[in-house]
Amino acid sequence: MTTQAWAEAALLPAGWARRVLLEWGPDGTLARVRADCDAPAGCTVLPGPVIPGLPNLHSHAFQRGFAGLTEFRAQDADSFWSWRDLMYRFAARIQPAQLEAIATWLYVEMLEAGYTSVCEFHYLHHDPSGRPYAEPHTLSLALLRAARRAGIGMTLLPVLYQHSNFGGQPPTEGQRRFVHGTEDMLRLLERLQPECRAQGARLGLAPHSLRAVTPASLRDSLAGLDAIDPRAPIHIHIAEQTKEVDDCLAWSGRRPVQWLLDAAPVDERWCLVHATHMTRDEALAAARSGAVAGLCPTTEANLGDGIFDLAQWRQAQGRWGIGSDSHVCVNAAEELMLLEYTQRLATRRRNVLADDAQPGVAAATLLAAVAGGAQAAGRPVAGLATGQSADFVVLDTRHIALCGLDPQDMLSAHVFASARGSAVRQVWQAGTRRVDDGRHALRHDAAAGFLAARSDLIHVQ
Missing domain, CATH: 3.20.20.140 (Metal-dependent hydrolases)
Incomplete structure (x- = not known):
């Protein structure tokens, strides 16, 4: 079985492309990356420009x-x-x-x-x-x-x-x-x-x-x-x-x-x-x-x-x-x-x-x-290309620094004009969505574990 996701714009190794379809198998490896195509029925439509x-x-x-x-x-x-x-x-x-x-x-x-x-x-x-x-x-x-x-x-x-x-x-x-x-x-x-x-x-x-x-x-x-x-x-x-x-x-x-x-x-x-x-x-x-x-x-x-x-x-x-x-x-x-x-x-x-x-x-x-x-x-993580891991980031088109801009300008605003982390909407790793609406599912529990560990360490005499 393959999973499909489609983006209005994506930054491929050769540069920006429009109307991009990503397909990957169960192991999270990209089997196909195709530009200038419509979103197939039933595929995930990504909510913003995609960058590697x-x-x-x-x-x-x-x-x-x-x-x-x-x-x-x-x-x-x-x-x-x-x-x-x-x-x-x-x-x-x-x-x-x-x-x-x-x-x-x-x-x-x-x-x-x-x-x-x-x-x-x-x-x-x-x-x-x-x-x-x-x-x-x-x-x-x-x-x-x-x-x-x-x-x-x-x-x-x-x-x-x-x-x-x-x-x-x-x-x-x-x-x-x-x-x-x-x-x-x-x-x-x-x-x-x-x-x-x-x-x-x-x-x-x-x-x-x-x-x-x-x-x-x-x-x-x-x-x-x-x-x-x-x-x-x-x-x-x-x-x-x-x-x-x-x-x-x-x-x-x-x-x-x-x-x-x-x-x-x-x-x-x-x-x-x-x-x-x-x-x-x-x-x-x-x-x-x-x-x-x-x-x-x-x-x-x-x-x-x-x-x-x-x-x-x-x-x-x-x-x-x-x-x-x-x-x-x-x-x-x-x-x-x-x-x-x-x-x-x-x-x-x-x-x-x-x-x-x-x-x-x-x-x-x-x-x-x-x-x-x-x-x-030493891993296949070289961007949005066939044979590479389906690792990508979806920028947040709702962010005030990005809203209404062309995709390439959105990326520029993300790097140079936002709080930089704040304009990340989704993050996918090996074809699994790890971050949604800017937050990881483990954020609360992981933060609590970190704070407890740091507190114990900095108060050791």
Whole structure:
């Protein structure tokens, strides 16, 4: 059996189309996308323009629990590194049920905001003392259950974390819950593979950063991953902070991206998260590798990382996608808006991310982010096309910022002129309506669980 839905307008990978019929089978995969047709009898008529759901390519779910709680000066020059100390203190307290409650609420928020899948960069593995749980995949399973309950697509990326800095320096006390030996990590992946397959999730690996793994462990973990799944996605934090670049130069004589490209088989499977501080030569080489740049505008702004040179990356035909990372903001359209605005500030021009094929900035950025996010996720979530998941968002034509506009202007108003989440009417994931009239069915229960978990965590002495 197939399900049909029809929209007056839809943003397809090649651009806007009118009178679009979507058809999908029981597994939620699009079997047909046809434009310029009438709505068949009995099909669902969608109540507004349809845009593709956005893959969120970088998430640390537990960090939603302390978003907004670090915005107080603790020293003369607060930085990423002082924020990290506060994050470690919060991470040290979390119990499995609390992680699941935080993640369930986060994934509900993501769906309401227009994200339909998430890449979970998961490095909180062990109990608060740093010992493995009796079931080593306890916290990974909590995340998988949260995704299944909320109904969001999942790429799970267990993180290999072994050292505190370049050259194999010992991990700190605050990192004790993160640390795995290479063989232990590969055993964890083998154990998680059937769990992921059972719910249609994708499993990959995230060497945390060049600070956190040695060249030997990076090589061995990649070889082990290939034995499990030679097409599995690989994500890594890289060149996020200038201190990281300086430390890498002191250790190796090369900058982080340059070192990685020289030492590892970087290709389309890779997502280079942040990659904020690259030279032109590094950016050109990284773009040519086929890797995706994982950009997280609100988190990068919150942490003072710097501004990614997206104009340079695009000139090199580089691919990119969007993540919400620490979740100081959970809003797909807001990330797109801030990405464009930071590029305007850096270049002192407007409409920087538009192009000849898509002169509208909102459509151009959304389509690029969907394509890059799908590649990073390793899942068929690349937009409204045959063979892809039926993941889409219906904009709210009743919203005052959108009412009476052409569909392409509605999308522009959604990104640049509304409260961004407020103009989302419906969200469908794998052909199932998860959000209706702007609200997820689990909103009330998930919010209550989140508030209880956060209250318990922030009041622990």
